[in-house]
Amino acid sequence: MNDSKTPSPQVPKPLSSQDPKTPRYTILVAGGSGTRMGADRPKQFLELLGEPVLLHTLRRFAEAALRVEQLVVVLPAEQFGVWSELCAQHQVQISHQVVAGGASRWASVRNGLAALAAPDGLVAVHDGVRPLASAALIERAFAAAETHKAVVVAVTPKDSVRNLAQRGSYALNRARLRLVQTPQCFDLDLLRRAYQLPELPSFTDDASVVEDICPIHIVEGDYRNLKITTPEDLVVAEALLRQER
Ligand SMILES: Nc1ccn([C@@H]2O[C@H](COP(=O)(O)OP(=O)(O)OP(=O)(O)O)[C@@H](O)[C@H]2O)c(=O)n1
Ligand SMILES: C[C@](O)(CO)[C@H](O)COP(=O)(O)O
DSSP states (O other), rough: OOTTTTTOOOOOOOOOOTTTTTTTEEEEEEOOTTTTTTSSGGGSSSTTTEHHHHHHHHHHHHGGGOOOEEEEEEEGGEEEHHHHHHHTTOOOOOOOOEOOOOOOOOOOHHHHTOOOOOOOEEEEEEETOOOOOOOOHHHHHHHHHHHEEEEEEEEOOOOOOEOOOEEEEEEEEEOOOOOOEEEEEEHHHHHHHEEEEHTTTTOSSSSHTTTTTOOOOOEETTTTOOOOSSSHHHHHHHHHHHHOO
């Protein structure tokens, strides 16, 4: 007989970030040039509270509790030297592998995937320019991928949404819409198979690459998980980071 004070030995230990079932890997894509930011360098190198955006992001995934076994950072090949100097300047001790990006996000992710030698596991793909992803959010995405194989984090739109029509526009039901963020976590073999298919112009993220071969499971995202895209995002991101300190 079992009572509430003596747990049965058959009950498995609950999954926690200290005990992930499957090996975890991460690809941080930072191979873009930041045209919409219009800065003097790619936006992943702009500073937030004295540190490059990409370093903030890298630190989030190096968090010990997440147990990520291999971190791959994808950069434009011509920026390798810049990143190496920034790592030296900020005394970065986080072990990571740098890989050359491609002409599109899709090509950069594909190059990042090629650097993962592991036969199986779970892989998170995350924008290097989302420096506010919390450990709880990342854990939520990895944990859901144990069961669902293809997971994105997403939030409900706060604004009303309209679709453009031939004449005018019409309202969409925002309760049925989600704004998709990263990390996006996948079974490694599934993501490899998806990235063997040809690139399509409709691909905007990893879920759009995978969805023809596996349904995409959505978990709760985080409104704080901004993508640094245009100059005002830097102001908001700094304010949010300052609040965390
Ligand atoms: N060839 C590319 C293009 C984009 N990215 C990465 O994908 C993420 C999301 O892309 P986006 O915000 O569009 O970045 P950029 O392409 O740099 O920006 P823009 O579209 O304004 O030029 C970024 O971390 C970016 O560095 C990448 O790794 N390789
Ligand atoms: C991957 C992404 O961040 C999910 O919201 C987004 O699709 C990237 O889009 P972008 O056109 O590269 O900014």
